[in-house]
Amino acid sequence: MILITGGLGFIGTHTTRALLDLGESCVLVQRRPAEVPAAFAAEAGERLFVEQADVADERALLEIGDRHKITGIMHLAGSMPWPAGAYEPIEHTERAVRSLLTLFRAARAWQVRRLGLASTIGVYAGITADGPLGEDLPLTMSAPHVIPRFKKIGELLADHLNEVLDDVEAVSYRIGGIWGPLGHNPDPFFPAPQLVHAAARGTEPDLSALMGETRMENGLDVCYVKDCGRALALLQTAGRLRHRTYNVASGRITTNRDLIAAIRKLVPGARVDLPEGRAPGPVDNALDITRLREDTGFEPPYDTERGVAEYLEWLRAGNER
Template sequence: MTTILVTGGNGMVAQHVAEAARARGCRVRLADIAFSEERIWAPHDERVVLDVRHPSACRAHAADCRAIVHCAAVVGPVRARADPLATLAVNVDGTANLLEAAHAAGARLVNVSTATLYGNRPDLAPLAETDPTDPLTVYDGTKLMAETWCSAHRRTYGSDVASVRTGFVYGRGNQIGEYFLPRVLAGEAVREAAGGDHPCDFTYVADLAEALVAAALAPSLAHPVYNVTGGVLRTRGDFAAAVRRLVPGASIEQPPGIDPARHLRGPCRIDRAAADFGWRPRFDLDAGLADWLRRLA
């Protein structure tokens, strides 16, 4: 049976990756620096304590794996800004350690990256993997550094590695960003300061997880970087309206306009992922929210 190591095992993406990998018949080894029982819901076969900053531990837990789906990170500009050196150590050194471990084991590393690397693009033009990057924050910078190391390692040593850029990820277990559903289900009224017209390429987490597993199991990956998002530009107002349709009486107040605290960019082109590992998103916005609601029941 194929064993996949999934790092960041407590997190939203990792939990969905575990579920998707088990659905494909894989053996799942969840790894994290510590586990929180209330956050673990996905089926898995084994849990291991792993600090990705320790090279020997990475090698030990990767030794018998076919692939590593690397979700562990200090995530988001706010958390990264609070401790930039820790962010550098986890997001860059940790990725480098796992890549060395994967290469030594003859395994593939699928590195979870971010579309925030594209920076602010007010023209809202669709973004391909070949478009220039322009990181705006420490978080973006560490993710670009990790991607660059993976790509250079691939060229230098022939390593089996690719990075997946995603963004505006919503779904069960969400901790970064405001996606309304859990709060309105709890009876809260949500008030935003700005941004009802802010454009976003929303990514449903189950779609992202299926893409990461498909990339891990594909016979080969022709490119070092792949966009994996919904591929459609919507607004935060569209998202709020979809929540209201799903939860009658939901109270969400959004002034119009752009949110200056969020990246501004167009949708990602996702044709490369479709061509190389046969992935397309299954969920539009309404279907993704309905699935999230079902998982919360």
């Protein structure tokens, strides 16, 4: 049984579905009370369970292992001071680091071999490179946002514990820009959700939440969320992994022009214009997913048009995000 923190979140929900489809059982850990969603009703109580616990609370987390036989852990909830201002700053930082260490303690207590840790494409910020970004590139010491900042801290702690522990395999998953059903709207990093939502509603997109200017030729390695969930499930269940860090992405750049072209093909007349050209900033690099492909056989089946079509159908069916 795979324990997933944040298993009812955006990426977590799709990863859970992918694991269930692979024949795994899952226990989803949420800090707040939560019910099993209707989408998991068929597996609830047999192959899927929801437990309430704060990951920073070691006792509460370890008690879950008394009720379920945990064979793997996926930490998708994140160990970072988020949302900003939720606690006093030093206390919030301490909770973030403690939650990560608590998962290592749980892995050892339950004799779990693989602990998967969600990281982010944001750890590559500040790197200047030609071509796709590989996992062996040296990272900078700085980060423009609290999320990649603490993901770097988490990766360093995991690397250290991998060296000194011989009974836990910690693997960091550097996840690209993810979009699709249940996603964040507005998204501060790329405009895909805002553009698709606007097309579904027949409105103009509100891009005010974006952290920087974006134009037609700006792009990102974005991965449809179902592809992301399947890739994470394959990494977590692989019999043998040869590395301790994996990029989880599509392996290609999707520009805003590509996205808008797909939207307009499906929704003629959609009001999703952006300024021409490319906004100043770093070169757009794809993530190299060679490791992911070689060790799991993963290939992303969703191209931009297929992703847009499914997301539009989801929103038009009455789903809010």
